[in-house]
Amino acid sequence: MTRTGTRVLVAGVGNIFLADDAFGPEVVRALDRRPLPSGVRVRDFGIRGMDLAYELLDGYDTAVLVDAAARGHRPGTLSLIEPDLPDRSTGAAPPEAHGMDPAKVLALAAHLGDEPLPRVLVLACEPEVRPRGDEDIAPGISAPVRDAVARAVTALHTMLPVLLADPAATPPLSRPDESAGPPPAGLPLPVGDGTEDR
Numbered sequence: 001m002t003r004t005g006t007r008v009l010v011a012g013v014g015n016i017f018l019a020d021d022a023f024g025p026e027v028v029r030a031l032d033r034r035p036l037p038s039g040v041r042v043r044d045f046g047i048r049g050m051d052l053a054y055e056l057l058d059g060y061d062t063a064v065l066v067d068a069a070a071r072g073h074r075p076g077t078l079s080l081i082e083p084d085l086p087d088r089s090t091g092a093a094p095p096e097a098h099g100m101d102p103a104k105v106l107a108l109a110a111h112l113g114d115e116p117l118p119r120v121l122v123l124a125c126e127p128e129v130r131p132r133g134d135e136d137i138a139p140g141i142s143a144p145v146r147d148a149v150a151r152a153v154t155a156l157h158t159m160l161p162v163l164l165a166d167p168a169a170t171p172p173l174s175r176p177d178e179s180a181g182p183p184p185a186g187l188p189l190p191v192g193d194g195t196e197d198r
Helices: 019-031 049-055 102-112 143-165
Strands: 008-013 040-046 062-068 078-081 119-125 185-187
Touching: 008 019, 008 049, 008 143, 019 040, 019 062, 019 119, 019 143, 040 049, 049 102, 062 143, 078 143, 119 143
Parallel strands: 008 040, 008 062, 062 119
Antiparallel strands: 078 119, 078 185
16 A cells, blocks of 8 residues: 555666666666556656756655666676665765766755655666777667566566555565565576575
């Protein structure tokens, strides 16, 4: 059962022109075919960090950022991460307002807003293809990351009803091999050696 007034943001982030960095936007596009429950707003922010920072200040209970993140796992591995939120009271210089580094976007949102940020979770996918520093365009996502898009959509359909009912809950996932204990919870690809992202 959804709590009255609970609001969740699902934010696809990443550059569609930089190989597997397009994971977040691809998941948002796939959600067009499998819409999420009412109370969930889905947006593709691409590389518009300032837009996401302001959106995070719009009264959401929880925000789920969907992004590619290299964490040293097998390509296509999905991980659910709960990052530490920045403290607005540090008195540091304002964070940069350009680009889409999620940590910098959270710092910017904390700097801009008077209210606490929503709970933030990151549904991350291990990339296989990462552009080199000298590449401006590397179109197309790799096969493992393309396969992970459908699994991410399924994971969101499992997680979001739980978060709508209780924004502080650690959402269970759809398959036993995607379940792991307390955050950060893992959503690994099934592998023979028992490796799991925790």
